[in-house]
Amino acid sequence: MSQPTRDVIAIGNAIVDVMAPCEDALIERLGMTRGGMTLIDTARAHELYEAMGPAREISGGSAANTLAGLAALGANCAFIGQVAQDQLGEVFAHDIRAGGIAFETPARAGDPPTARCLIFVTPDGQRTMNTFLGASQFLPPAALDEAAIADAAVLYLEGYLWDPEEPRAAMRRAIGAARNAGRKVAFTLSDAFVIERHGADFRAMIETGDIDILFANHVELAALTGEDDFDAGLAALAPKVPLLVVTCSEKGAVAVAQGSRFSVPAEPVERVVDTTGAGDLFAAGFLFGHVRGRPVDECLRLGAICASEIISHYGARPEADLKALVAERVG
Amino acid sequence: MSQPTRDVIAIGNAIVDVMAPCEDALIERLGMTRGGMTLIDTARAHELYEAMGPAREISGGSAANTLAGLAALGANCAFIGQVAQDQLGEVFAHDIRAGGIAFETPARAGDPPTARCLIFVTPDGQRTMNTFLGASQFLPPAALDEAAIADAAVLYLEGYLWDPEEPRAAMRRAIGAARNAGRKVAFTLSDAFVIERHGADFRAMIETGDIDILFANHVELAALTGEDDFDAGLAALAPKVPLLVVTCSEKGAVAVAQGSRFSVPAEPVERVVDTTGAGDLFAAGFLFGHVRGRPVDECLRLGAICASEIISHYGARPEADLKALVAERVG
Numbered sequence: 001m002s003q004p005t006r007d008v009i010a011i012g013n014a015i016v017d018v019m020a021p022c023e024d025a026l027i028e029r030l031g032m033t034r035g036g037m038t039l040i041d042t043a044r045a046h047e048l049y050e051a052m053g054p055a056r057e058i059s060g061g062s063a064a065n066t067l068a069g070l071a072a073l074g075a076n077c078a079f080i081g082q083v084a085q086d087q088l089g090e091v092f093a094h095d096i097r098a099g100g101i102a103f104e105t106p107a108r109a110g111d112p113p114t115a116r117c118l119i120f121v122t123p124d125g126q127r128t129m130n131t132f133l134g135a136s137q138f139l140p141p142a143a144l145d146e147a148a149i150a151d152a153a154v155l156y157l158e159g160y161l162w163d164p165e166e167p168r169a170a171m172r173r174a175i176g177a178a179r180n181a182g183r184k185v186a187f188t189l190s191d192a193f194v195i196e197r198h199g200a201d202f203r204a205m206i207e208t209g210d211i212d213i214l215f216a217n218h219v220e221l222a223a224l225t226g227e228d229d230f231d232a233g234l235a236a237l238a239p240k241v242p243l244l245v246v247t248c249s250e251k252g253a254v255a256v257a258q259g260s261r262f263s264v265p266a267e268p269v270e271r272v273v274d275t276t277g278a279g280d281l282f283a284a285g286f287l288f289g290h291v292r293g294r295p296v297d298e299c300l301r302l303g304a305i306c307a308s309e310i311i312s313h314y315g316a317r318p319e320a321d322l323k324a325l326v327a328e329r330v331g
Numbered sequence: 332m333s334q335p336t337r338d339v340i341a342i343g344n345a346i347v348d349v350m351a352p353c354e355d356a357l358i359e360r361l362g363m364t365r366g367g368m369t370l371i372d373t374a375r376a377h378e379l380y381e382a383m384g385p386a387r388e389i390s391g392g393s394a395a396n397t398l399a400g401l402a403a404l405g406a407n408c409a410f411i412g413q414v415a416q417d418q419l420g421e422v423f424a425h426d427i428r429a430g431g432i433a434f435e436t437p438a439r440a441g442d443p444p445t446a447r448c449l450i451f452v453t454p455d456g457q458r459t460m461n462t463f464l465g466a467s468q469f470l471p472p473a474a475l476d477e478a479a480i481a482d483a484a485v486l487y488l489e490g491y492l493w494d495p496e497e498p499r500a501a502m503r504r505a506i507g508a509a510r511n512a513g514r515k516v517a518f519t520l521s522d523a524f525v526i527e528r529h530g531a532d533f534r535a536m537i538e539t540g541d542i543d544i545l546f547a548n549h550v551e552l553a554a555l556t557g558e559d560d561f562d563a564g565l566a567a568l569a570p571k572v573p574l575l576v577v578t579c580s581e582k583g584a585v586a587v588a589q590g591s592r593f594s595v596p597a598e599p600v601e602r603v604v605d606t607t608g609a610g611d612l613f614a615a616g617f618l619f620g621h622v623r624g625r626p627v628d629e630c631l632r633l634g635a636i637c638a639s640e641i642i643s644h645y646g647a648r649p650e651a652d653l654k655a656l657v658a659e660r661v662g
Contacts, residue, residue, distance in 0.1 A: 020429075021650075053429050053430075054390065057387065057389075058387045068385065087544075088418050091349075095385040100384045113418070258424075
C-alpha cells in the first residue's frame with residue numbers, strides 16, 4: 001500500500017454560521033433547546049432570524065471547522081460537502097480554500113440555498129444552534145472522490161450528516177473506499193439527537209469494526225451506550241473501538257486507547273465568549289497529534305489547547321495562530 | 332413647524348463588510364492603498380477575495396454604522412440605502428432592522444449584487460478597504476421618502492455616496508426636503524478621494540449654508556481646505572459651518588461651534604484590533620449628544636467613547652452595550 005499524500009479528508013455539512021449574542025430569556029421565548037442543535041425548516045428559519053439581533057456570518061460546519069483547525073496546525077486536508085450556487089456558498093468555499101483546504105465538490109444549482117446555522121449565544125458563552133440544512137443534505141454519493149479518500153491517512157465523518165439520506169449513502173461508500181485503501185476512519189457522534197435517530201447504525205458500524213477513532217461528548221456517550229454513569233459508558237464502549245475520545249466540556253477530556261485510559265483537564269481561558277466549535281476544534285488538535293504519531297496524552301493536550309482558542313471568541317474557525325499557540329504551550 | 336418624530340435619518344451605502352486579518356506584506360503585494368478606501372470593479376473584487384484569508388461577514392456602510400451606534404444609544408433612526416435581492420442584501424437588511432432602525436428601501440432586482448467591502452486588517456489594527464459598490468450606487472431619487480426626511484431632526488449624509496450619479500441626485504433632493512422642513516443637515520466627507528472628485532460640490536454646499544454639521548478627519552480637512560496645517564484648515568472652514576467636527580485618530584477630536592473650539596483626547600483602549608468604523612462611531616456618539624441637546628464637549632466625549640468600543644473588535648457595528656458603556660463613563 002502506498003503512503004497517503006493527505007493527512008485528513010472529511011465529509012460534512014457545508015454551513016455558514018449566523019451568530020448573535022442574546023439574552024437567556026429569548027431562548028425560552030423562542031422555544032429553543034438551550035445548548036443543543038435543532039434542525040429547522042424554512043418557516044422556522046425565518047421566524048428565528050427575525051427574532052435575532054444584529055449578527056455576523058462566519059463559515060462553520062462541524063467537520064469543516066475541524067479541518068480548519070487541522071490545516072491551521074499544518075495538516076494537509078481536503079473537504080467534501082455540498083453548497084448551493086449562491087453568495088453564502090461562495091463565502092463557505094472561499095473560507096475553506098483560503099484556509100488551505102482542498103475543496104472540489106461542485107456547487108449545486110437551484111434551490112435550496114446553502115445551509116446556514118442560526119446560533120444564539122447567551123451571556124455564559126453557551127451556543128444554541130438552529131440548522132437549516134439547505135443544499136448540504138443533497139450531497140450525492142457521486143460527488144465522492146474515492147481516489148482522494150484513498151489518498152488520505154484518515155477519513156473523518158460528521159454524525160450530523162448521517163441524518164439526511166443522500167449524504168448517509170455517500171458516507172457509507174466513503175467508509176468502504178477508506179477501508180479498501182487501508183485508511184483509518186474517524187467518526188464524531190455530533191449530537192444526541194443524531195444518536196436517537198441513528199444509534200442502531202452507529203452501534204452496528206462500531207461492532208463491525210468500521211470506526212477506528214470515535215469522538216463523542218459525555219452526553220453522546222450516555223446516549224449511545226444507554227449508560228448514565230460516565231465510567232460505565234466508557235467501559236461499555238472502549239473495548240469496541242481502537243481509540244475512543246470523549247470530551248466533557250469544562251471538565252476536560254478522556255481517551256481510551258487499546259485498554260489504556262488517558263485524561264486531560266480543560267485548558268484555562270480568560271473568558272468563555274462562545275462555545276461554538278469547542279468539540280470540533282478539540283477533534284482538530286487531537287487528530288493533528290494522531291496523524292503526526294504523537295502519544296495519546298499529547299493528542300489530548302493539543303485538543304484542549306485548540307478548544308480553548310475557539311471558545312475565546314465568536315465563531316468556530318480559529319482566529320489565533322494555532323501553530324504558534326501550540327508551539328508555545330507544548331513545544 | 333411640528334416636532335420631528337425621529338432623531339436621525341441617514342442616506343448611505345448599504346454594504347456588507349468581508350473582513351480578514353492580513354500581514355503587511357500582502358497590502359503591498361496586492362498594490363492596495365494602506366489605510367484608504369478604494370472603489371473596485373468585479374474583476375478586482377475577485378482578485379482580492381482570492382488573495383484574502385478566511386473571512387467573516389459583518390454589515391457595514393459608513394452612515395449605516397453610524398445609525399447602528401445611534402440606535403444602540405437609544406436614538407430613533409431610519410436608513411435609506413440600496414441592496415439587491417440576494418443573500419447579502421438580506422443580511423444587511425436583517426442587521427440594520429434588528430438594530431431597531433427603520434429601513435424601507437425596497438431591494439433591487441437583478442444585477443449587480445449587494446455591495447461588499449473587502450477589508451484587510453493589518454496587525455496594527457489598520458483597515459484597508461476595497462469597495463465593490465454593486466446595487467448601492469443605484470439608489471434612485473424615487474426611493475426617497477420625503478415625509479420621513481421631514482420627520483427627522485437630522486438628515487445625515489455619507490460623502491462616499493456622493494460619487495455615483497443616482498444617489499447624488501437623491502441626496503440633493505433629500506437636502507431640499509430637510510431644508511424645507513426646517514431640519515438640520517449633517518454631512519461626513521468620508522474619504523480624501525471623494526473630496527478630490529467632488530470637492531467643488533462640497534465647497535458650494537458649504538458656502539450656500541446647506542450643511543449644518545460637518546464631519547471630517549484631519550486628512551479630509553486638509554484635502555477640502557487645501558491647508559496642510561491643521562489649525563489653518565480649521566480656521567478656514569469653521570466660519571462656514573455652524574458645527575464642524577474633525578477627528579484626528581489617536582490624537583482625539585476637535586469641534587468648532589459658532590467660533591468656540593472644543594477638543595477631546597482619544598479614549599484609551601486595551602488593544603486596537605480593527606479601526607474599521609472608528610469615524611462612523613465617533614459621529615454616532617457625537618450626534619447622539621447633539622440630538623439630546625448636550626453641550627459640545629460632552630458630544631465629543633460620547634464620540635470618543637463610541638469610537639473606542641468599535642476599534643476594540645472586528646467590524647464596524649457595536650458589540651458592547653453602548654448605552655451601558657456611556658452611562659458608566661459619562662453618567
